[in-house]
Amino acid sequence: MDQPATKLIRGGRVVAPDGVRRADVLISGESIAAVGDVDLPPGAEVIDATGKFVLPGAVDVHTHLDMEVGVTRSADDFTTGTQAAACGGTTTVVDFATAYRGESPAQGLANWHAKADGRAVVDYSFHMSITELTVPADDVVAEMEAAGVTSFKLYMTYPERLMVPDEVISEMLAAAGRAGSLVCLHCEDDATVARLRAEALSAGHTGPRWHAWSRPPSAEADAVQRAIRMAEEAEAPCYVVHLSGAPALEQVRMARDRGLPFFAETCPQYLYLSAELYEGVPARAANYICAPPLRDPWHAEELWEGLQRGQLQVVATDHCPFDSASRRAGLAGGGWRDFTQIPGGLPGIETRLSLIYQKVVEGRLTPGQWVDLCCAAPARLFGLHPRKGEIAPGADADVVVFDPDFERQLVVENLHMNVDYSPYEEFVVRGWPELVLARGEVVATRGEPRGRPGWGRYVGRAPSGRPG
Numbered sequence: 001m002d003q004p005a006t007k008l009i010r011g012g013r014v015v016a017p018d019g020v021r022r023a024d025v026l027i028s029g030e031s032i033a034a035v036g037d038v039d040l041p042p043g044a045e046v047i048d049a050t051g052k053f054v055l056p057g058a059v060d061v062h063t064h065l066d067m068e069v070g071v072t073r074s075a076d077d078f079t080t081g082t083q084a085a086a087c088g089g090t091t092t093v094v095d096f097a098t099a100y101r102g103e104s105p106a107q108g109l110a111n112w113h114a115k116a117d118g119r120a121v122v123d124y125s126f127h128m129s130i131t132e133l134t135v136p137a138d139d140v141v142a143e144m145e146a147a148g149v150t151s152f153k154l155y156m157t158y159p160e161r162l163m164v165p166d167e168v169i170s171e172m173l174a175a176a177g178r179a180g181s182l183v184c185l186h187c188e189d190d191a192t193v194a195r196l197r198a199e200a201l202s203a204g205h206t207g208p209r210w211h212a213w214s215r216p217p218s219a220e221a222d223a224v225q226r227a228i229r230m231a232e233e234a235e236a237p238c239y240v241v242h243l244s245g246a247p248a249l250e251q252v253r254m255a256r257d258r259g260l261p262f263f264a265e266t267c268p269q270y271l272y273l274s275a276e277l278y279e280g281v282p283a284r285a286a287n288y289i290c291a292p293p294l295r296d297p298w299h300a301e302e303l304w305e306g307l308q309r310g311q312l313q314v315v316a317t318d319h320c321p322f323d324s325a326s327r328r329a330g331l332a333g334g335g336w337r338d339f340t341q342i343p344g345g346l347p348g349i350e351t352r353l354s355l356i357y358q359k360v361v362e363g364r365l366t367p368g369q370w371v372d373l374c375c376a377a378p379a380r381l382f383g384l385h386p387r388k389g390e391i392a393p394g395a396d397a398d399v400v401v402f403d404p405d406f407e408r409q410l411v412v413e414n415l416h417m418n419v420d421y422s423p424y425e426e427f428v429v430r431g432w433p434e435l436v437l438a439r440g441e442v443v444a445t446r447g448e449p450r451g452r453p454g455w456g457r458y459v460g461r462a463p464s465g466r467p468g
């Protein structure tokens with residue numbers, strides 16, 4: 001495989017969490033060689049970044065590529081998904097490998113390696129989702145750590161396939177905490193959800209809006225509160241995935257105020273879309289089913305404030321796309337009869353970086369906060385730093401040259417995720433990656449894919465759960 005040449009990105013504004021500075025970035029092969037005032041080495045390719053931001057490739061720590069869901073699977077595999085990621089400026093994804101009941105974590109991990117091997121355009125890593133504990137938690141954590149997996153995902157809902165009891169969560173929190181791994185939790189109180197679902201269905205309420213009704217913000221907040229108690233008892237860090245509502249954020253805020261190592265991410269869909277989308281014609285409303293569901297607009301206002309104040313540390317996507325036909329077919333195929341049978345998840349792997357940048361345009365987030373939320377903080381928390389998440393000598397040459405004036409309407413024709421609709425089709429964003437490098441190789445230019453499957457490599461991770 002031919003190596004990328006020496007490249008000098010000249011005259012751009014390099015963004016880091018602590019601010020923006022004018023600097024050149026020298027890339028040698030797959031790594032960043034120098035940052036600052038750099039003399040042009042002979043034979044180097046010059047990339048003019050005048051008037052542009054230069055950022056570390058974005059890191060998306062919440063994706064579901066090629067995942068089996070009912071009779072269908074998420075529509076993006078490791079090629080189409082990482083290609084779309086690259087077009088939007090994301091150069092590392094951490095996907096949720098899953099050990100379903102009856103499978104060992106090693107088998108689950110092997111299954112996900114087989115999905116990704118030779119197919120990804122950008123680098124990737126795995127969390128491990130555990131659905132049961134058949135050996136001591138310490139053994140699971142040690143085995144996964146040796147394989148480069150230093151974070152785990154546990155579900156407090158989805159009893160049919162994924163949920164684990166609180167004892168398993170507590171044991172995993174303690175074991176992961178001892179080892180320097182991080183437990184990530186899907187927080188929705190299943191007892192509440194089960195009761196409200198049954199109530200809705202027995203009253204004949206079958207449409208998409210009842211999906212949101214049966215998974216209220218209070219169910220999320222209750223689960224987060226339980227998670228905080230368990231993490232505190234285990235003296236372990238803990239990370240809440242896809243936090244969606246103001247009451248749950250309030251719990252996180254209180255835990256952090258007490259000094260607990262408790263972290264949370266939110267996703268663009270909870271910041272930009274709202275539950276009003278469930279009120280339209282059911283076939284269209286079904287395209288917005290996800291869990292936790294979209295909320296009333298005032299929650300988003302609180303989430304933005306949480307991001308601004310550092311109470312939420314990460315923006316990830318929960319990218320889990322289904323096209324309209326698989327939505328209509330339902331989890332069992334043959335058409336859904338009620339909201340519980342609609343596959344859930346939204347496409348978003350391509351649009352996150354630019355969507356969050358809109359708040360920089362509005363002056364609500366600083367460029368440093370934007371880069372921290374989308375690139376640096378996820379890399380630090382999940383053991384990818386210093387290779388990923390920072391423009392610094394020695395780091396992988398994952399670099400985004402971001403054009404703040406490049407406007408793009410987020411219609412499906414302009415995007416590369418393998419779905420037939422865009423949740424953001426009315427949106428015209430200002431600012432998009434002009435050039436995206438992954439380990440020195442061009443993987444996207446002006447929002448179009450240029451990478452090749454197999455360039456992306458598996459990245460084993462160092463300890464997780466440390467914010468610094």
Ligand SMILES: [Zn+2]
Nearest residue numbers: 062064318320
């Ligand atoms: Zn998810």
